[in-house]
Amino acid sequence: xxxxxxxxxxxxxxxxxxxGRFIALELGKRGCHVAVHYRKSEKEASExxxxxxxxxxxxxxxKADLTDEGxxxxxxxAVAQTFGQLDILVNNAAVxxxxxxxxxxxxxxxxxxxxxxxxxxxxxxxxxxxLEESEGGVIxxxxxxxxxxxxxxxxxxxxSKAGVIALTLGLAKILAPKVRVNCVALGTILPPEDYGENWxxxxxxxxxxxxxGTPEEVVQAVLFCVTCDYLTGAVIPLDGGRFLR
Ligand SMILES: NC(=O)c1ccc[n+]([C@@H]2O[C@H](COP(=O)([O-])OP(=O)(O)OC[C@H]3O[C@@H](n4cnc5c(N)ncnc54)[C@H](OP(=O)(O)O)[C@@H]3O)[C@@H](O)[C@H]2O)c1
Numbered sequence: 001x002x003x004x005x006x007x008x009x010x011x012x013x014x015x016x017x018x019x020g021r022f023i024a025l026e027l028g029k030r031g032c033h034v035a036v037h038y039r040k041s042e043k044e045a046s047e048x049x050x051x052x053x054x055x056x057x058x059x060x061x062x063k064a065d066l067t068d069e070g071x072x073x074x075x076x077x078a079v080a081q082t083f084g085q086l087d088i089l090v091n092n093a094a095v096x097x098x099x100x101x102x103x104x105x106x107x108x109x110x111x112x113x114x115x116x117x118x119x120x121x122x123x124x125x126x127x128x129x130x131l132e133e134s135e136g137g138v139i140x141x142x143x144x145x146x147x148x149x150x151x152x153x154x155x156x157x158x159x160s161k162a163g164v165i166a167l168t169l170g171l172a173k174i175l176a177p178k179v180r181v182n183c184v185a186l187g188t189i190l191p192p193e194d195y196g197e198n199w200x201x202x203x204x205x206x207x208x209x210x211x212x213g214t215p216e217e218v219v220q221a222v223l224f225c226v227t228c229d230y231l232t233g234a235v236i237p238l239d240g241g242r243f244l245r
Contacts, residue, residue, distance in 0.1 A: 004227055006031030008134075009083040013066060013123060014093030016041035018190055019142070021048050022215040023090055023222050025055075030223070032088065033058035035079045039065055039093070058083065066093055066119035067111075076126040086130035088226055091120040091141045091164075096192060099156050109156045116160035117167065124171055128179065137179040140225045141168045143235070145185045145243035161185070165235050172233035180232035182225035187239020189213040208241025 010027045014020040016038040024034050025048070034052050036059055038045035045061040052059035060082050064071040079086055095115040099108055120141055131137030143164040150158035168183035175181055188203040189212060204211050221238045225231060237243055 002030035008087040010088035011035040016044035020092040028052040067114040072122040087134040112156040117163040143185040145239040
């Protein structure tokens with residue numbers, strides 16, 4: 001339990017599994033009530049909510065395709081109706097797709113921008129009023145240090161994540177002083193499930209610290225963004241120093 005977070009309401013996007021789930025559960029352990037957003041992973045979202053309730057906090061699941069403005073707006077209305085407030089928004093949901101440049105068309109480019117960048121704009125836009133009404137509203141965006149040194153085979157992903165950083169800086173200005181907006185830019189933490197041990201090894205070698213990060217370290221950085229009252233417009237690289245190489 002954390003006195004600062006006890007009774008706050010957090011919405012975590014893409015919270016059914018993987019990093020979003022870790023973030024949601026840690027916020028719950030600290031005493032936050034949690035709105036668990038999902039798109040397709042209903043079963044896993046329900047399990048996340050169930051685990052949160054067992055911790056003694058309120059938790060409900062909310063389904064939305066975050067590329068759809070109407071669905072985002074409806075989700076924020078439902079969150080307001082269910083919890084009566086929103087204090088913390090973690091924009092975590094995203095897609096990660098290999099897109100070799102010469103084989104990537106406009107539809108693919110747009111779908112990645114929509115999933116990774118427009119979604120963050122829409123969630124922030126429709127959560128802003130609730131966050132402004134909170135005593136200390138905060139947004140944490142999840143980006144990637146590949147935004148600083150884009151990978152050729154993932155260009156739309158990298159550009160979308162660079163957009164998330166620019167959006168963080170802009171939102172920090174627009175929403176100050178009521179709402180703080182920060183970003184954690186990750187290196188490789190949890191590789192996609194179909195990536196093998198060789199790839200993990202290769203990625204570890206590319207960092208200064210010679211290992212991948214852990215979900216617990218991501219959670220630590222997110223919590224710092226949430227709880228440090230003088231922090232806004234910050235972009236925290238959490239990649240074991242990979243972006244410096
Ligand atoms: N994993 C890593 O090592 C790593 C590295 C660098 C950056 N990051 C960033 O960290 C965050 C979490 O990473 P992750 O690997 O845990 O994520 P992930 O498993 O790839 O995706 C998280 C969730 O995003 C949701 N999502 C995707 N498109 C959506 C849409 N259009 N509308 C609504 N929800 C959508 C999916 O929900 P459903 O399953 O419910 O459809 C998915 O479960 C992401 O922003 C990612 O880019 C991760």
